Amino acid sequence: xxxxxxxxxxxxxxxxxxxxxxxxxxxxxxxxxxxxxxxxxxxxxxxxxxxxxxxxxxxxxxxxxxxxxxxxxxxxxxxxxxxxxxxxxxxxxxxxxxxxxxxxxxxxxxxxxxxxxxxxxxxxxxxxxxxxxxxxxxxxxxxxxxxxxxxxxxxxxxxxxxxxxxxxxxxxxxxxxxxxxxxxxxxxxxxxxxxxxxxxxxxxxxxxxxxxxxxxxxxxxxxxxxxxxxxxxxxxxxxxxxxxxxxxxxxxxxxxxxxxxxxxxxxxxxxxxxxxxxxxxxxxxxxxxxxxxxxxxxxxxxxxxxxxxxxxxxxxxxxxxxxxxxxxxxxxxxxxxxxxxxxxxxxxxxxxxxxxxxxxxxxxxxxxxxxxxxxxxxxxxxxxxxxxxxxxxxxxxxxxxxxxxxxxxxxxxxxxxxxxxxxxxxxxxxxxxxxxxxxxxxxxxxxxxxxxxxxxxxxxxxxxxxxxxxxxxxxxxxxxxxxxxxxxxxxxxxxxxxxxxxxxxxxxxxxxxxxxxxxxxxxxxxxxxxxxxxxxxxxxxxxxxxxxxxxxxxxxxxxxxxxxxxxxxxxxxxxxxxxxxxxxxxxxxxxxxxxxxxxxxxxxxxxxxxxxxxxxxxxxxxxxxxxxxxxxxxxxxxxxxxxxxxxxxxxxxxxxxxxxxxxxxxxxxxxxxxxxxxxxxxxxxxxxxxxxxxxxxxxxxxx
Numbered sequence: 001x002x003x004x005x006x007x008x009x010x011x012x013x014x015x016x017x018x019x020x021x022x023x024x025x026x027x028x029x030x031x032x033x034x035x036x037x038x039x040x041x042x043x044x045x046x047x048x049x050x051x052x053x054x055x056x057x058x059x060x061x062x063x064x065x066x067x068x069x070x071x072x073x074x075x076x077x078x079x080x081x082x083x084x085x086x087x088x089x090x091x092x093x094x095x096x097x098x099x100x101x102x103x104x105x106x107x108x109x110x111x112x113x114x115x116x117x118x119x120x121x122x123x124x125x126x127x128x129x130x131x132x133x134x135x136x137x138x139x140x141x142x143x144x145x146x147x148x149x150x151x152x153x154x155x156x157x158x159x160x161x162x163x164x165x166x167x168x169x170x171x172x173x174x175x176x177x178x179x180x181x182x183x184x185x186x187x188x189x190x191x192x193x194x195x196x197x198x199x200x201x202x203x204x205x206x207x208x209x210x211x212x213x214x215x216x217x218x219x220x221x222x223x224x225x226x227x228x229x230x231x232x233x234x235x236x237x238x239x240x241x242x243x244x245x246x247x248x249x250x251x252x253x254x255x256x257x258x259x260x261x262x263x264x265x266x267x268x269x270x271x272x273x274x275x276x277x278x279x280x281x282x283x284x285x286x287x288x289x290x291x292x293x294x295x296x297x298x299x300x301x302x303x304x305x306x307x308x309x310x311x312x313x314x315x316x317x318x319x320x321x322x323x324x325x326x327x328x329x330x331x332x333x334x335x336x337x338x339x340x341x342x343x344x345x346x347x348x349x350x351x352x353x354x355x356x357x358x359x360x361x362x363x364x365x366x367x368x369x370x371x372x373x374x375x376x377x378x379x380x381x382x383x384x385x386x387x388x389x390x391x392x393x394x395x396x397x398x399x400x401x402x403x404x405x406x407x408x409x410x411x412x413x414x415x416x417x418x419x420x421x422x423x424x425x426x427x428x429x430x431x432x433x434x435x436x437x438x439x440x441x442x443x444x445x446x447x448x449x450x451x452x453x454x455x456x457x458x459x460x461x462x463x464x465x466x467x468x469x470x471x472x473x474x475x476x477x478x479x480x481x482x483x484x485x486x487x488x489x490x491x492x493x494x495x496x497x498x499x500x501x502x503x504x505x506x507x508x509x510x511x512x513x514x515x516x517x518x519x520x521x522x523x524x525x526x527x528x529x530x531x532x533x534x535x536x537x538x539x540x541x542x543x544x545x546x547x548x549x550x551x552x553x554x555x556x557x558x559x560x561x562x563x564x565x566x567x568x569x570x571x572x573x574x575x576x577x578x579x580x581x582x583x584x585x586x587x588x589x590x591x592x593x594x595x596x597x598x599x600x601x602x603x604x605x606x607x608x609x610x611x612x613x614x615x616x617x618x619x620x621x622x623x624x625x626x627x628x629x630x631x632x633x634x635x636x637x638x639x640x641x642x643x644x645x646x647x648x649x650x651x652x653x654x655x656x657x658x659x660x661x662x663x664x665x666x667x668x669x670x671x672x673x674x675x676x677x678x679x680x681x682x683x684x685x686x687x688x689x690x691x692x693x694x695x696x697x698x699x700x701x702x703x
Contacts, residue, residue, distance in 0.1 A: 049084045055097050062091040063119070065100030082112035096122045098141060104128075107150070111137075118144050129173075133157045140164050142187075149173050152196075156180055163190045165210075172196060181205055186213045188235075195219060198244075204228045211235035211258065218243045225251045234261050236283065243267060250274045259283035259305055265290050274298060275319075282308050293317065293348070297334075299324050304334075309344045310366045316348045330357065347371045356380040363390045365410075372396055379403050384428075386413045395419055398442075402426040404449075409436045418442060427451030432482075434458040444468065448476070455482040467491050474498035480508045490514075522546060525578045529558060531586055537561060555582055562587050 045056040046066045054062040064080055083092050093112060098119035101109070107129040113136045120141035123131070129150045137157040145151060146169040156163070158180040165187035168174050175196045179186075181203045189212045191197060199222040202209070207230055214220060215237050221244045225231065229251035236258035239245065242265050250257075250273040257279055262268055268290040275296035282297070284305030292312055297320040304327070309315060318334050320327050328335050332349035335342055339359040345368050353376040356363075360380055365387040368377070375396040381403045388410035391397075399422045400414070406426035414423075415438040423440070425432070427449040437443075439462035446466060448455075450473030457479040460466065466483065469492055483489045486509035494515045496502055502515045522545045529538040538558050555563060561584035 047086050049086055054084060054086075054091070054093070055095075056091070057095060060090075060092060061094045063095030063097040063117075064093055065097030065119075065122075067098050067119075069099040069102035078106065078108050079110045080112055080115070082114040095119060098122060099124070101126050101128070117141070120144065121146065123148060135159060140167060142166055143169060146170055152176065154178070156183075158182065161185075163187055165189055166192070168194055170194075179203055179206075184208070186210060188212055189215065191217055193217065198222070199224070202226075202229070202231070204230055206231055208233045209235055209238050211237055212240070213238045214242060215240045216242070220245060223248060225249060229253060232256065234258060236260060237263070240264050246270065247272065250277050250279070252277050254279055255300075256281050257283055257286055260285045260288065262286060262290060263288035263311075267291060269293070269314075271295075281305070284308060285310055287312055289313075294319070295346070296320075297324075297327070302326050304343065306364075307366045309346075310369065312347065313370070314348055315346045316350065318344065318346045335360070342367050345371050345374075348373065352376065354378070356383065358382055361385065363387060365389055366392070369393055379406075381405055384408065386410060388413055390414075392416050393418075398422070400424070402429065404428055409433070411435055412438055415439050421445065423447070425449060425452055430454065432456060432459045435461070438462050441465065446470070448472065450475075452476055455479065457481040458484070460484060468493055468495070470495045471501055472497055474500040476501060476504070478504055478508055482508070486510060523577070525580055527553070528579060528581045529584060530581050531561065531584055532564075534581070537584060537586075558584055560587060561585060 047054050047056060047062070052064070053066040054064060055066055056062050062084065080096070081093055083090055085091075092114050094114055095117040096111070096115060096119060099121050100119065101123045102121055103125040104123075105127050107127060109128065109131055111132060111134055113134045115134055116136055117139040118133075118137060118141055121143045122141060123145050124143050125147040127150055128145075128148050129152060131151070131154065133154070133156060135157050136159070138159045138161075140156075140160060140163070142164045143166040144164070145154070146166050148168075148171045150173045151171055152173050153176045154168075154174065155178040159182070160180065161182055162185045163179065163183055166189045167187065168177065168191050169189045170193040172193065172195045174191075174194045175198065177191075177197070177200065179200070179202065182205055183203055184205055185208045186202075186206060188210045190210075191200070192212050192215045194214075194217045196219060197217050198219050200214075200220065201224040204226040209231065213235065214223075218241060220239075220242050223239075223245070230253050231251045232253060233256040234254060237260045238258060239248070240260050240263050242262075244267060245265050246267050247270040248262070248268060250271065252273060254277045261283060263285045265287075266289055268287070269292060271287075271292055275298050277298050278300045279298050280300055280302045282301060282304050285307050286305065287295075287309060288307070288311040290312055291314050293314050294317045295309060295312075295315065297318070299321040301320065301324060309318075316332070318329050318332055320329050320334070322328070324337075326337055327343075328337055328339060330339070331351060331354060332346040333342060333354070334344045335357075339357050341362045341364060342356060342360050343364045344366075345354075347368075347370050351374060354374055355378040358380045360383055362385045363379075363383065366389045367387070368374070368391045369389050370393040372393065372395050374394060375398070377391075377394070377397060377400070379400075379402065382405050383403050384405055385408045386402075386406060390410065390413045392412055392414075393416050395416075395418045397417055398419050400417075400420060401424040402409075404427050407428045407430070409429060409432070411433065412435055414436065417440055419442055420440050421442050422445045423437070423443060424447040428451060430451065430453040432452065432455045434456045435458055437460050438458070440460070441462060441464050443460075443463040443466050445468045446460070446463075448469065448471045452473075453475060454477045459482050461481070461484040463484065466489070469483070471494060474497065480486075483492060489510070492510070492514060494502075494505055494510065495518055496505070496515060497518050499517055502512075502517050505515055506512060524542060524544045525546065526540055526542050528536060528540045531537050543553055555565070557563070564583045564585050
């Protein structure tokens with residue numbers, strides 16, 4: 001046999017030509033046992049021609065290379081032959097095998113028209129500057145030209161149908177590429193980090209731009225679509241960190257914009273066509289950190305990813321057609337259709353004050369984050385959940401009152417609000433979690449109502465100016481560090497309602513001189529009952545021995561009047577000897593149903609006239625005629641059902657009286673403390689601040 005030495009990456013290999021029958025030539029390492037083609041039933045055969053490896057693909061075709069990245073020590077010809085002859089047999093060269101020219105050092109190469117396929121990473125990392133790709137090519141492998149730092153211009157062959165994943169990934173010299181019509185997909189990372197690419201035209205045939213396709217193509221300015229574009233999907237991060245892009249046109253056919261699709265496109269200021277598109281899903285953080293000022297959402301929109309508009313510092317307006325089935329907009333706030341979930345506020349909208357609709361139950365993640373123009377926000381009763389980061393960096397708000405219905409405040413939900421001075425928690429917020437109210441560095445006053453059961457470590461860390469904390473009730477618990485470190489909280493003064501709370505605060509390190517146990521303060525107010533003309537309609541009531549901010553009084557019904565005063569009309573704070581007027585509207589009395597004139601009182605039906613007696617048959621010997629049988633006495637008419645008791649037409653029924661209020665009066669007319677609420681009372685209460693029922697509820701009627 002004949003032995004020929006080659007030097008490949010410094011390893012001595014031997015090409016062994018075994019002259020047995022029709023066995024082919026196979027390169028083997030010097031320390032390996034030669035194998036024959038007959039032993040390679042599951043492998044492709046490798047042959048050497050003019051010192052170059054070829055892989056036998058079929059009886060008549062070969063591919064250049066052996067699938068490995070081999071650096072030959074010979075002067076590489078810049079042209080791949082269309083065919084080779086081995087042992088008298090001709091093979092067409094139809095493929096450039098995987099890794100064939102990986103990290104090869106050459107500038108140009110010419111491929112023959114016989115080439116149909118270029119394998120994965122075939123030219124990856126090569127110093128290639130120029131390459132012709134013949135029309136015969138129908139398939140390009142993943143990463144075929146990735147990391148080719150010097151390759152500048154490429155015209156892709158017209159018969160390919162896909163641009164594979166990573167085709168030009170990190171090809172930082174690429175400035176021009178032509179994508180042929182017929183391509184239906186641009187694969188993952190296909191043009192990622194092509195930092196010199198400034199423009200590209202997407203054929204109408206492309207249906208999908210996959211994730212990361214143009215990510216960090218930082219100088220890409222212009223992405224052009226045809227008028228007949230059939231594009232359906234823009235994948236996750238597809239144009240992420242494309243910093244130079246200022247304008248983008250969404251083709252009308254697009255249905256899906258993926259998560260972070262344009263996130264970090266920091267100069268993107270104009271978005272055309274979104275409102276007329278077929279977009280059903282707009283992904284998470286899709287336009288994060290862009291410069292877009294308006295978001296005109298399409299009628300087709302069905303689902304939004306979380307934080308879809310986060311980081312959009314210039315966003316002034318959000319719109320969506322009223323006919324959209326899933327979302328609605330009011331005052332530049334995006335809600336779900338029934339407005340139970342607040343999704344996103346346009347942070348640069350021209351509003352100083354905003355009130356949420358009464359229907360809202362959930363304030364979404366980042367929904368008001370960085371809304372720095374808002375100086376006042378009124379949260380609605382009925383709001384239950386404030387999700388993480390919802391109000392972070394709302395730096396103009398100075399006062400915040402959480403509605404009594406709020407049950408949950410998420411991580412950092414109300415944090416870094418640098419101008420917030422006063423905060424009132426919700427009585428339904430049983431647990432205050434750590435970092436929910438983080439870094440409120442201007443906070444001076446905190447009110448914790450009865451109902452709050454536990455304040456966890458670091459709940460109010462960073463509130464360096466906090467000096468007044470008012471705590472109601474006596475069942476609350478504190479974790480160490482609830483208000484930050486005790487040393488850092490030496491200026492806090494606690495106003496509590498019981499010794500039990502004082503002891504709990506001392507147990508976690510606060511000093512006795514930092515705590516004041518509140519003593520009950522009693523006072524009197526007078527309730528007057530007036531009509532629309534301020535005329536007294538019932539004796540006024542004097543409420544005495546009321547504990548400051550802790551009383552309840554149920555407004556009574558007054559016969560002939562409808563209560564006009566609502567709970568929202570009542571003051572939250574009352575003063576000593578205050579006169580409170582409760583307004584009623586006179587209603588016309590409902591005339592007692594006329595004792596339904598008993599239709600005089602339902603005259604009994606006249607008895608049916610008896611049938612005239614049949615003349616008796618004349619007896620043969622007429623006996624004195626039998627007196628005709630008297631008619632059967634008609635059934636005596638049933639007495640008409642008395643309309644509400646037998647009606648004497650001359651008696652007028654008194655109207656029924658409403659339930660009387662039962663009073664616990666003593667023999668001097670003073671009303672004793674009540675243990676229940678009469679059923680005739682309406683559901684309106686005069687509530688003091690904190691709405692806590694008092695055990696000192698007394699009142700007396702003033703003569």
